[in-house]
Amino acid sequence: MKRKNAVYAQSGGVTSxxxxxxxGVIQTARKYSKMIGNVYGAKDGIVGILREELIDTGKxxxxxxxxxxxxxxxxxxxxxxxxxxxDTSDPIARRLFDVFEAHNIGHVFYxxxxxxxxxxxxxxxxxxxxxxxxxxxGIPKTVDNDLAQTDTCPGFGSVAKYVAVSxxxxxxxxxxxxxxxxxxxxxxxMGRHAGWIAAAGGLAGKGPGDPPHIILFPEIxxxxxxxxxxxxxxxxxxxxxxxxxxxxxxxxxxxxxxxxGTKDAFGHVQLGxxxxxxxxxxxxxxxxxxxxxxxDYLQRSARHIASQTDxxxxxxxxxxxxxxxxxxxxxxxxxxxxxxxxxxxxTTRTTSIDKVxxxxxxxxxxxxxxxxxxxxxxxxxxxxxxxxxxxxxxYVEGLPSYVQLACxxxxxxxxxxxxx
Amino acid sequence: MKRKNAVYAQSGGVTSxxxxxxxGVIQTARKYSKMIGNVYGAKDGIVGILREELIDTGKxxxxxxxxxxxxxxxxxxxxxxxxxxxDTSDPIARRLFDVFEAHNIGHVFYxxxxxxxxxxxxxxxxxxxxxxxxxxxGIPKTVDNDLAQTDTCPGFGSVAKYVAVSxxxxxxxxxxxxxxxxxxxxxxxMGRHAGWIAAAGGLAGKGPGDPPHIILFPEIxxxxxxxxxxxxxxxxxxxxxxxxxxxxxxxxxxxxxxxxGTKDAFGHVQLGxxxxxxxxxxxxxxxxxxxxxxxDYLQRSARHIASQTDxxxxxxxxxxxxxxxxxxxxxxxxxxxxxxxxxxxxTTRTTSIDKVxxxxxxxxxxxxxxxxxxxxxxxxxxxxxxxxxxxxxxYVEGLPSYVQLACxxxxxxxxxxxxx
Numbered sequence: 001m002k003r004k005n006a007v008y009a010q011s012g013g014v015t016s017x018x019x020x021x022x023x024g025v026i027q028t029a030r031k032y033s034k035m036i037g038n039v040y041g042a043k044d045g046i047v048g049i050l051r052e053e054l055i056d057t058g059k060x061x062x063x064x065x066x067x068x069x070x071x072x073x074x075x076x077x078x079x080x081x082x083x084x085x086x087d088t089s090d091p092i093a094r095r096l097f098d099v100f101e102a103h104n105i106g107h108v109f110y111x112x113x114x115x116x117x118x119x120x121x122x123x124x125x126x127x128x129x130x131x132x133x134x135x136x137x138g139i140p141k142t143v144d145n146d147l148a149q150t151d152t153c154p155g156f157g158s159v160a161k162y163v164a165v166s167x168x169x170x171x172x173x174x175x176x177x178x179x180x181x182x183x184x185x186x187x188x189x190m191g192r193h194a195g196w197i198a199a200a201g202g203l204a205g206k207g208p209g210d211p212p213h214i215i216l217f218p219e220i221x222x223x224x225x226x227x228x229x230x231x232x233x234x235x236x237x238x239x240x241x242x243x244x245x246x247x248x249x250x251x252x253x254x255x256x257x258x259x260x261g262t263k264d265a266f267g268h269v270q271l272g273x274x275x276x277x278x279x280x281x282x283x284x285x286x287x288x289x290x291x292x293x294x295x296d297y298l299q300r301s302a303r304h305i306a307s308q309t310d311x312x313x314x315x316x317x318x319x320x321x322x323x324x325x326x327x328x329x330x331x332x333x334x335x336x337x338x339x340x341x342x343x344x345x346x347t348t349r350t351t352s353i354d355k356v357x358x359x360x361x362x363x364x365x366x367x368x369x370x371x372x373x374x375x376x377x378x379x380x381x382x383x384x385x386x387x388x389x390x391x392x393x394x395y396v397e398g399l400p401s402y403v404q405l406a407c408x409x410x411x412x413x414x415x416x417x418x419x420x
Numbered sequence: 421m422k423r424k425n426a427v428y429a430q431s432g433g434v435t436s437x438x439x440x441x442x443x444g445v446i447q448t449a450r451k452y453s454k455m456i457g458n459v460y461g462a463k464d465g466i467v468g469i470l471r472e473e474l475i476d477t478g479k480x481x482x483x484x485x486x487x488x489x490x491x492x493x494x495x496x497x498x499x500x501x502x503x504x505x506x507d508t509s510d511p512i513a514r515r516l517f518d519v520f521e522a523h524n525i526g527h528v529f530y531x532x533x534x535x536x537x538x539x540x541x542x543x544x545x546x547x548x549x550x551x552x553x554x555x556x557x558g559i560p561k562t563v564d565n566d567l568a569q570t571d572t573c574p575g576f577g578s579v580a581k582y583v584a585v586s587x588x589x590x591x592x593x594x595x596x597x598x599x600x601x602x603x604x605x606x607x608x609x610m611g612r613h614a615g616w617i618a619a620a621g622g623l624a625g626k627g628p629g630d631p632p633h634i635i636l637f638p639e640i641x642x643x644x645x646x647x648x649x650x651x652x653x654x655x656x657x658x659x660x661x662x663x664x665x666x667x668x669x670x671x672x673x674x675x676x677x678x679x680x681g682t683k684d685a686f687g688h689v690q691l692g693x694x695x696x697x698x699x700x701x702x703x704x705x706x707x708x709x710x711x712x713x714x715x716d717y718l719q720r721s722a723r724h725i726a727s728q729t730d731x732x733x734x735x736x737x738x739x740x741x742x743x744x745x746x747x748x749x750x751x752x753x754x755x756x757x758x759x760x761x762x763x764x765x766x767t768t769r770t771t772s773i774d775k776v777x778x779x780x781x782x783x784x785x786x787x788x789x790x791x792x793x794x795x796x797x798x799x800x801x802x803x804x805x806x807x808x809x810x811x812x813x814x815y816v817e818g819l820p821s822y823v824q825l826a827c828x829x830x831x832x833x834x835x836x837x838x839x840x
Binding site for chain 1: 436586599695717
């Protein structure tokens with residue numbers, strides 16, 4: 001086997017453990033250096049390949065590569081960019097393969113969500129058409145947990161843990177203030193199309209009456225009256241009400257709550273998410289004092305409270321991708337397969353990229369309680385293993401010690417390319 | 421010394437370590453049980469005293485009391501309620517002392533912020549007028565860190581750590597996405613009157629160019645043009661911009677940014693904080709893609725990332741309050757005195773309640789950089805010791821194990837009282 005170089009690219013929204021996957025790829029490739037040459041990190045994802053901005057990971061120390069395992073964000077930069085065409089006459093397609101050829105690249109490790117797997121699929125198709133061999137291996141990553149064919153997506157377990165922990169903590173705060181002050185607290189979480197993150201909030205409580213009292217899923221159409229009745233009932237019986245709301249919560253007609261009725265005097269759409277919309281509704285209709293938090297990027301970068309299970313899986317999918325390449329696989333995505341729930345045992349596999357690209361896995365109805373506001377025992381059985389273990393990063397002077405790589409670029413060999 | 425009972429009350433917004441103070445009070449009182457009788461927890465703060473709802477902490481196990489040390493929120497409930505008058509004819513004042521007398525209470529430990537210390541002051545004055553001896557000891561607590569006479573306020577160090585950690589983490593996320601996506605990230609933090617929490621965000625970075633790039637303090641009037649210029653310059657030079665904004669950021673004329681220009685088509689004031697206002701400004705004037713997070717209650721309940729220093733101090737002020745009572749002090753608040761910066765050494769003291777009540781300690785100008793957007797070395801010297809050490813709570817099945825007390829009420833001895 002003639003040794004080829006590899007490129008590793010991060011794609012889409014980053015997570016608190018995506019760099020652990022990078023660590024898995026790089027450390028494993030170094031271990032098999034007879035079969036795989038240099039590993040280049042694509043600067044800012046696939047955009048960096050097009051710009052021929054390739055980071056030489058060989059110039060990074062062992063220590064720095066190891067430190068990726070506990071560093072959130074995307075160490076090489078990520079991007080939102082889709083390859084539009086599988087046509088060999090497409091200038092973007094040609095440029096990609098020009099760069100691959102110029103740097104003797106034979107392996108592409110593409111670390112992303114559903115859209116990214118579509119890019120993997122296109123690169124695989126182009127490889128055949130150009131008759132230039134590229135082994136393209138998709139590596140799953142998304143806090144949204146909405147990839148098909150895999151038990152879970154690295155990145156999700158840590159957000160799930162963050163949201164469950166934060167819900168439990170904030171609930172204690174609201175509960176203690178509720179007699180004379182705030183009665184309703186809303187935590188707005190990510191997940192525009194699937195309610196996995198919101199569902200994880202449900203892990204904060206176990207018994208009846210435990211917070212969160214209401215979860216809003218994108219999968220369940222928002223019923224204004226039912227919601228208000230449930231809030232009122234909860235406040236009347238328990239004294240307070242904790243709500244975890246997915247940013248993707250929507251009405252029956254598909255309209256997002258976050259878009260609803262928020263035009264200002266000039267007709268401009270007002271900024272505001274589902275937390276603001278629900279708060280307004282509660283204030284106007286029920287008159288309760290409310291507070292809301294928007295976790296936003298904090299949730300997906302919270303490496304300080306990452307799940308050990310998630311971290312292990314993030315590393316393992318990187319490792320498995322390199323092994324798959326060595327085995328000669330291509331056009332596949334690494335998956336995580338659950339062997340047993342209790343104890344939680346899992347392994348990695350690969351699946352055809354066709355089965356993954358542009359698919360979306362939503363929260364099944366059987367995971368959501370009958371009234372649509374909570375999670376079932378089945379959901380718990382699925383979710384609980386994913387938040388196990390506290391993978392604390394090292395601290396220096398009270399703050400987590402995160403690495404910034406040197407990110408030295410490989411010398412360019414091609415003419416300049418118009419920035420996409 | 422004839423043994424009297426004590427009441428311990430939590431007041432105002434709770435923190436992630438206020439229960440550690442409760443633990444300090446209860447454990448120390450148990451140690452000196454020859455001098456101090458039962459410790460009653462006031463249910464929902466002083467409102468519980470008026471309602472004669474006193475929680476018998478003697479009925480709580482040693483383990484439960486110990487677990488208070490790692491449990492956020494207010495274990496006995498808190499409230500926002502001010503005693504209006506020092507007049508002995510005032511029905512609230514009379515009721516308070518009726519309850520004290522009915523339960524043989526001689527010590528009041530009042531755990532709160534500036535308003536609460538005013539209540540302490542009034543109880544002390546009333547004690548003299550009624551000629552009923554009550555030793556009222558104030559115990560500092562406020563995430564806002566704005567109490568006078570004390571080096572810091574328990575609760576603040578942990579929020580400071582949370583905000584610094586979260587800023588560092590989210591900044592890595594934004595940085596990796598900035599080439600093709602989000603360029604500006606805003607973290608909205610608490611501190612309506614003083615910018616201590618916002619200042620703590622500054623600890624996330626050390627060198628030039630490190631995030632956060634802009635901090636907005638209530639102490640520095642918001643200059644729209646200067647702000648926009650700084651955002652633009654930062655994005656142009658670094659590719660992204662991270663902002664930590666105090667909810668109390670305001671214009672020269674005192675108007676809060678969070679109140680500005682947010683009326684809807686019907687003239688209703690729109691919900692929204694400083695994060696939403698700044699985002700709108702940036703989108704409209706600079707056109708950058710932005711994201712914002714609102715930490716809200718998450719920041720002050722985040723026991724999972726509490727500062728060990730803060731936790732130690734929270735416990736110590738509880739302990740010191742009981743010792744002060746035994747020594748015969750009254751009308752005082754426990755304070756924390758800094759002995760040296762490096763190594764950070766501190767001790768507890770007491771100060772007259774008159775020097776504390778209704779005072780507000782703002783961030784000094786010398787702690788804020790010349791341009792008004794950052795913190796100085798002096799601020800770092802003050803802040804850094806407060807976030808040292810990670811006081812992790814115990815975890816069970818992936819989640820922090822927090823205690824809920826039994827909260828058994830003492831039998832009432834007085835006629836029912838109209839709820840305040």
